[in-house]
Amino acid sequence: MMNTIWSENIQGVKTLYLSRRLRFDDCFFGQYEKAFGLDRNAPLKILEIGCGPGALCEALRRWYPNAEITGIDRDHNFIAFAKENVSGVEFLEADATKLPFADESFDVTISYTVSEHIEPTAFFGEQFRVLKPGGVCLCLSARKGLRCPASCLATTPQEKAFWEAVSTDENELETYGVGKYATSEAELPATLAKNGFSGITTSYAAIDLTPDDPKYPETMALAMIEAERAGDLEAIESMHAKDTDAVIKAVNKKYDERIRLYKAGEKQWDTALSLNLIVRGVK
Ligand SMILES: C[S@@+](CC[C@H](N)C(=O)[O-])C[C@H]1O[C@@H](n2cnc3c(N)ncnc32)[C@H](O)[C@@H]1O
Numbered sequence: 566m567m568n569t570i571w572s573e574n575i576q577g578v579k580t581l582y583l584s585r586r587l588r589f590d591d592c593f594f595g596q597y598e599k600a601f602g603l604d605r606n607a608p609l610k611i612l613e614i615g616c617g618p619g620a621l622c623e624a625l626r627r628w629y630p631n632a633e634i635t636g637i638d639r640d641h642n643f644i645a646f647a648k649e650n651v652s653g654v655e656f657l658e659a660d661a662t663k664l665p666f667a668d669e670s671f672d673v674t675i676s677y678t679v680s681e682h683i684e685p686t687a688f689f690g691e692q693f694r695v696l697k698p699g700g701v702c703l704c705l706s707a708r709k710g711l712r713c714p715a716s717c718l719a720t721t722p723q724e725k726a727f728w729e730a731v732s733t734d735e736n737e738l739e740t741y742g743v744g745k746y747a748t749s750e751a752e753l754p755a756t757l758a759k760n761g762f763s764g765i766t767t768s769y770a771a772i773d774l775t776p777d778d779p780k781y782p783e784t785m786a787l788a789m790i791e792a793e794r795a796g797d798l799e800a801i802e803s804m805h806a807k808d809t810d811a812v813i814k815a816v817n818k819k820y821d822e823r824i825r826l827y828k829a830g831e832k833q834w835d836t837a838l839s840l841n842l843i844v845r846g847v848k
Pocket of ligand 1: 566571572585594616617618637638639676813
């Protein structure tokens with residue numbers, strides 16, 4: 566049966582893709598490259614587990630031009646989107662706890678914000694099985710970040726009224742096991758060791774998204790603002806409520822204003838920083 570649990574109930578395809586495209590932008594590659602410790606030119610076979618709509622696979626395609634990259638996820642909508650939008654990567658629907666690959670068939674396994682949701686013995690055990698001896702497991706996990714929105718992006722009265730009127734199930738994420746296996750910064754490397762990996766290292770990549778910082782070109786700054794807009798709109802649409810015109814208009818109006826301020830050079834210095842733990846282990 567087709568699985569669409571994540572994309573329909575937890576994070577939508579477009580929001581996830583746009584937000585991850587920013588986090589894996591080339592301007593952050595220096596931080597990832599150091600932590601990954603991979604030969605850029607080697608013909609590596611890389612498997613991304615829980616690849617979602619494919620933004621990390623897309624970045625790996627650029628960063629490791631001679632690598633053969635495969636992305637798997639059990640969500641049908643993510644894989645369909647990735648197949649349509651990301652070229653040069655093989656995508657397939659598969660379960661991380663039963664990988665459809667032979668033993669010792671990959672040089673690298675990698676995942677981003679996935680270990681938190683899958684039972685660790687199965688998650689890391691399968692990666693250990695499909696990695697070649699000496700192969701590298703890279704487990705990336707988003708930690709608490711910083712978020713300081715621009716005042717023009719404050720919640721509008723229309724949004725407040727909308728969210729008060731729709732009924733939300735507070736326990737919904739728990740129902741889907743989201744974050745059930747979340748680990749602390751100390752527990753994650755210990756979990757890799759417990760599952761057979763050695764030579765464990767930890768690194769942190771700090772992904773700073775501040776549109777007004779002149780180090781970012783206009784295209785990147787606008788992509789940051791648009792990713793936030795898409796997230797807000799997708800959250801509203803996902804409620805399948807009637808009469809959303811007013812709230813959608815209000816959301817669009819505030820993001821249009823943010824873009825106007827950016828283009829006028831009226832700095833807001835709003836920022837979103839995500840801190841990403843990268844644990845590396847060797848089979
Ligand atoms: C937080 S999302 C991250 C997606 C992607 N790594 C990204 O950052 O865009 C977690 C992903 O894990 C996938 N997932 C959860 N359990 C899975 C399983 N047992 N097998 C394969 N994928 C799974 C979900 O479908 C979802 O795409």
